[in-house]
Amino acid sequence: LLAATPYATLPSVLLVGPSGAGKTALLTLFERGPLSKQEDYESSTEAEKSPSPIIDGSPASALLTHTSQTPAAVELAISDDRSSSFRDEVDTSSGSNARKFLLVDTPGHAKLRRYALSHLTGTASLKSPSTASASFPDSAPKKTKLKAVVFVVDAGALLSDSEALPSAAEYLYDVLLSLQKRMAGGKGSKAPASIPVLVAANKQDLFTAVPAALVKSNLEAELGRIRKTRSRGLLDSGVGADDDVSAREDGDDWLGEYGSEKFSFNQLMEFDIEVDVVGGNVVGDGPGADKWWKWIAERV
Numbered sequence: 001l002l003a004a005t006p007y008a009t010l011p012s013v014l015l016v017g018p019s020g021a022g023k024t025a026l027l028t029l030f031e032r033g034p035l036s037k038q039e040d041y042e043s044s045t046e047a048e049k050s051p052s053p054i055i056d057g058s059p060a061s062a063l064l065t066h067t068s069q070t071p072a073a074v075e076l077a078i079s080d081d082r083s084s085s086f087r088d089e090v091d092t093s094s095g096s097n098a099r100k101f102l103l104v105d106t107p108g109h110a111k112l113r114r115y116a117l118s119h120l121t122g123t124a125s126l127k128s129p130s131t132a133s134a135s136f137p138d139s140a141p142k143k144t145k146l147k148a149v150v151f152v153v154d155a156g157a158l159l160s161d162s163e164a165l166p167s168a169a170e171y172l173y174d175v176l177l178s179l180q181k182r183m184a185g186g187k188g189s190k191a192p193a194s195i196p197v198l199v200a201a202n203k204q205d206l207f208t209a210v211p212a213a214l215v216k217s218n219l220e221a222e223l224g225r226i227r228k229t230r231s232r233g234l235l236d237s238g239v240g241a242d243d244d245v246s247a248r249e250d251g252d253d254w255l256g257e258y259g260s261e262k263f264s265f266n267q268l269m270e271f272d273i274e275v276d277v278v279g280g281n282v283v284g285d286g287p288g289a290d291k292w293w294k295w296i297a298e299r300v
């Protein structure tokens with residue numbers, strides 16, 4: 001009986017972040033292992049290709065050539081003791097205790113971010129509205145439980161491209177605020193399960209790359225600026241600064257510790273949201289993606 005509903009509560013991890021950050025590249029790496037293994041992959045038979053992409057039957061690398069326009073997901077697995085690497089073939093046959101989970105890729109383009117944000121607030125199934133049948137041919141939406149969010153950011157461009165930091169922080173603000181509202185809005189005494197966030201400071205192979213600690217401090221400073229700007233917007237709209245009730249309502253859109261001068265990721269612990277910033281890279285020489293995989297493995 002249990003075997004009949006293997007997907008009933010498949011945990012999922014959501015990949016978000018600006019366009020070009022490397023989300024689809026990361027998904028492809030986790031799906032197929034490092035480049036050296038890809039020749040094996042190409043020559044293997046259809047049945048040996050595991051885990052197989054759930055999206056429209058084509059390998060995820062086909063999505064790499066251009067910007068993603070729709071969400072896509074692959075099924076991955078971690079060994080029972082959570083120690084397996086993404087390079088390992090994990091035995092997922094019935095009887096094995098491997099942990100399967102869905103890694104969900106989303107488009108980073110500003111106009112397509114609602115896909116990702118609707119996942120965070122729980123209003124989306126894994127079926128995308130416009131391409132449902134193409135993405136998930138077996139029509140029934142797969143039920144999943146969102147376990148973690150990975151926000152991928154291009155650490156190579158963060159400080160060398162003047163638009164990169166403000167636009168990445170703008171998106172991250174919306175992601176974190178959605179999660180904060182989700183926690184604050186929990187009904188009754190039972191708080192919803194917390195969803196931790198990994199900020200993956202990608203492209204550490206590039207000489208322009210900013211190390212994780214600097215990615216963290218720059219994002220925190222920029223999130224603080226955004227918070228200030230957005231709250232000023234509320235004040236300008238006629239809400240009295242010394243009107244306590246209104247101020248508290250404004251607080252709904254305030255990220256982190258209410259009224260604090262500086263923003264830090266630690267302030268989200270108040271809402272039981274853990275944020276980690278970890279450097280890595282998908283291609284080239286560098287620390288690689290193992291730390292990200294391990295972070296995910298501990299949370300699915």
Ligand code: GTP
Pocket residue numbers: 017018019020021022023024025026064066067068069106107108109152202203204205206280281282283284
């Ligand atoms: P959208 O689909 O538009 O949201 O972008 P994305 O986040 O999916 O980016 P994608 O994975 O398509 O990667 C964008 C470009 O960055 C590709 O050319 C990748 O090869 C490249 N890239 C990804 N990761 C790395 C990395 O670690 N280092 C370097 N140097 N390039 C990378």
Ligand code: MG
Pocket residue numbers: 023024025066067068105106107108
């Ligand atoms: Mg993509």
